[in-house]
Amino acid sequence: MAVSVWPFVRLKLRLTANGLRGRPGRVALFVTGAFAATALAILGYAGFALPGLLDAPHAAEILLPFGGALLVLGWLFLPLLFFGVDETLDPARFALLPLSRRSLIAGLGTSALIGLPALATLTATAGTVDTAARLGGPLAALAQAVGVVGGLLLCVLLSRAVTSAFATALRSRRARDLATIMLAVVAASVGPLQLLLLGLLDRANWADIAGIAEVTGWTPLGAPYSMGLDVAAGRGWAVPLKLLIVSAAAGGLLLWWHRTLEQAMTGLSSPGSRRMTARSTSTPVDQLMFRWWPRTRFGALVARETRYWWRENRRRAGMVALLMAGLFLPLTTTFGPGAGVAGPLAFVVGAIAPVALANQFGYDGSAYATNVAIGIPGRLEIHSRAASHALITFPVLVAVATVAGLLAGRPQGIPAQLGTLLAVYGTGLAVLLPISVRGAYALPESTGPFAVSSGGGLAKGLPSVAGMLGGMLGALPVVLAGSLLGPAWTWAGLPIGLGYGVAAYLIGAGLAGDLLDRRMPEVLAAVTPR
Amino acid sequence: MTVPAQRTGEPVAAMALRGLVKRFDTKLAVSGISLEVPAGSFFGLLGPNGAGKTTTLSMAVGLLRPDTGQAVLLGYDVWQSPIEAKSLVGVLPDAMRMFDRLSGPELLAYQGLLRGMPAAVVDQRARDLLDVLELGVGNRTLVVDYSAGMKKKIGLACALLHAPRLLVLDEPFEAVDPVSAALIRGILQRYVAGGGTVVFSSHVLEVVERLCSHVAIMSDGVVRMHGPLDTVRAGRPLQDVFVQVVGGRVATGSELAWL
Structure with a gap:
């Protein structure tokens, strides 16, 4: 030695x-x-x-x-x-x-x-x-x-x-x-x-x-x-x-x-098995888009974004975590201590869902340069991203509302529960979308899946938590209305919750879009890893 | 629609940079660059690593906001009328990832539709480009799994798809094998012959010497020398001019005698 x-x-x-x-x-x-x-x-x-x-x-x-x-x-x-x-x-x-x-x-x-x-x-x-x-x-x-x-x-x-x-x-x-x-x-x-x-x-x-x-x-x-x-x-x-x-x-x-x-x-860095994937015979546009999708800018943006939720591992991990949380939370409460909290916990799922968008530009990294170089208007960018997120999240929310309602033994309360969830989701988006533009940060160009940008996890988690809390607070009126209206809520809950969520989302998305129009190069610089 | 400035009189420069300055934290990356790229020229931006080439080109195409100064592409100011300017330019950014979790054809379709092109045109041109660049029309491999040369080629295809009048390429020959490099050179030469303008950065002098009609040599965030290639060379090899202008050290033979 x-x-x-x-x-x-x-x-x-x-x-x-x-x-x-x-x-x-x-x-x-x-x-x-x-x-x-x-x-x-x-x-x-x-x-x-x-x-x-x-x-x-x-x-x-x-x-x-x-x-x-x-x-x-x-x-x-x-x-x-x-x-x-x-x-x-x-x-x-x-x-x-x-x-x-x-x-x-x-x-x-x-x-x-x-x-x-x-x-x-x-x-x-x-x-x-x-x-x-x-x-x-x-x-x-x-x-x-x-x-x-x-x-x-x-x-x-x-x-x-x-x-x-x-x-x-x-x-x-x-x-x-x-x-x-x-x-x-x-x-x-x-x-x-x-x-x-x-x-x-x-x-x-x-x-x-x-x-x-x-x-x-x-x-x-x-x-x-x-x-x-x-x-x-x-x-x-x-x-x-x-x-x-x-x-x-x-x-x-x-x-x-x-x-x-x-x-x-x-480092036996094998480039991975170069399996020849089956060759596609469809046209490039058809390969990108879903069959019934409009062949427009918005359509292309949503298609790309939706594919990314499955193909980009960090996003996929976030999605999987959301699915697990959404399905496990109501389930465990029935086995865990104190049943009857399924409803409130489902509410939390609605608030957690938009957190995946808190650093949506950070997920793209410098690839966002493509959209900047083409000059995509801010609102279009924001709406397309939210649309693709909603496309995946909406079924989860429906499932959560259904499962929670069934477990609580109140199937008639499912629509109202869904209304509340949508309201929370909408307000959460409203809070987080401007944050995602204003507070975008670079994720490390990960070589290993477990690489973390040394330190910083805490400070960067803060916006997500703020967005989650903001979403819950913002949706409080709907929850209050639910408890005040009593029986009428059973049928009014869904439209009211949906309307509230959509309205909140439109305000937040508009703000975020205008902000993005002014800050596009700054966002790109912020998410480019150094 | 913004009316393009100075359309009358002499032909508009394809790219005009006026007094561009960019400061990062404490470092002055680009300090006051002014440059005119004549339309129809094959323009090489030369410089050692860290000279500010990428920063300059990023500011020129609207990816990076300059602290002061102006960038005008084909008569449109990039920061005043970005939509018009950006629609006429194709960009290949260096060290910028593309949306690489898409396959090559998907990436091209995305690019084309975002440019507002009809789906049929996108399909037609994407097929042509994939075919010529030997990337495979039906290839479903994700771009992230492409080799370095293939990544450059798909990036170039994205930049060419909407038939821009000006191509801005950052290090298009970096990490590209000789065969692909020859192919890219051929495409670019044909593009310029057809009336397009190419601006590209490089530190491979042989390529620049072979391709360019005009060059500019940068170091430390300043353009040291620019003009038509023959004027800059003035009868000497470009290599010597470059080292002299940049102020590098030339081996004399007395150092590292023990090697």
Whole structure:
């Protein structure tokens, strides 16, 4: 081993520092992130230390393995789903250097340990050492401390190995597109699943859960975090076995990483299978347009936009998330805690729907130059985009209203429910369309599906949230009218809601269109990735 | 309809830039460019990387708003009467993605319909272009999966579809293989012979020397030299003029002796 791990660590720190230099926005986000990580670490520590403080070994037997397992799973999924993979040290960058695989893995692994997530995890899980010490004395604490360190290594190795494997598996565009959708489905089902889990927990008994916890303690997920408790409970013999489980898992992951690393470095970038798609015999215009579509500018704009909702992976992910939310929310409420919230939750779906348009020009990126170079009038542009979005969203809204109405046992209320949804959707569009022109921002020219523009997720999510809240507030009159009118609402709800939504949309779209006419080059500059 | 300015007298310049300035944050990307492109000329805009070529052309065709200055295309001011100006110009932007999740034929149809052309004409011309550029009329591969050369060709087809009087091409020969490059050169030469005007940016001097009737050499956001090719060359190889004007370093043979 000619190269020690220190150059890697120094490189990572230097890259992180350079990324922050001269960018106050990034520094602010970094500080916010550090603050959040500290808060989570302290909360985690407190949570894990609580059973010890209360002297509740049974609670500890459940909390520690489950909490630990959740943490390991979090290391597996969270980077993929939300935060993106920290590729400060991208293995591909080292491909040309004469480094042995062993020193590369040691270096990358160590530098992955230097970072907020690892530090926060270590701090939080240190709470389990606290619990073990209070329940079983110093020997238990020592065993738990060993477990915590092993657990951290496991977490880091797991996330590195998986992302490295992903990086090689997802070189072709098709695979990437597919993965984005799968992840969108998983991500969108996290919330509903939680509700479902809570509902199930309500009905489960604690003996079963303790049993599951014990089993979890013997898997690599929970083993590191239950060693101290074994000592405390007089099962000292379990510790070497669990150590063996942890080191076997870590060894396996190391081996896997070792294998995939080379591919990640050399980049076996196959251009994807050049399958010859069936040749089309129809004319170019017919290929673009749907059969019954008007052969006009508006028709072409809507056709292109509609195809993009399916062909562009970020948009498709947004669409899939909306579908999942729309169909799962009313469903889960019937199984989850407190039925009878299906209606209000469906209302939320109407507000979420237009959020996909919050950065509609950002999705296009510099391709929007085509429309600018041709000089498409602002209102035409806005109307066509909204029309294509509505084309996809409207069936979802109808389905949501129907399902929610049926589940609530009030099929006669479905039209009124749909009216409310349309009103919320319309006002949401009205608020978000001008925002989409005014607050357009560039999305990264993504090479990996999980690449995030470093930081910035928070500040950029703000317009969407504002639009969602604005949409809900704007539609309040309709909701109020619904509760005031009483029985008459059942039949008046749909036309009133529809009219309200359309009126709101027309105002918002007009504003946005005029704004776009004045700001077309500025919008293009804003969405062009640098 | 805006009446085109200065229609009388001498023929209108295909592109006239007057005092264009663009500043990005702290960097002055283009500082006061004035340029006349005569109608019917094959005009090469030369310059090293970062000279401001793309910024200049973006401002000229209405993709980027200049801080000050004026861009007039075929007599119409791009920022005063954009619809008229834009309808006469075909643009191939560099480093700008097209709507690349469409197939080639779909992209052309989109472009044509947005230009307000009748569907039948769009179909006819799109077929011709796809055929000549060897992209395949029935090819359903998405443009995002095209090779670099094919992307340039479909971009060029989009720019040509509405038969513009002026073509503005940013780096049309970048990353294009020799066969495709020859094809593109042939099409452009025929277009100019038919009375069209081509303005293109490049840093490949051989191409410029072979094609252009007029050139302008840019560096650091300023036009250093412009005029008919032979005037600019003044009997020397364009390469030497370029390096001298831009102020680059020429290897003398004494450095890197250890190589």
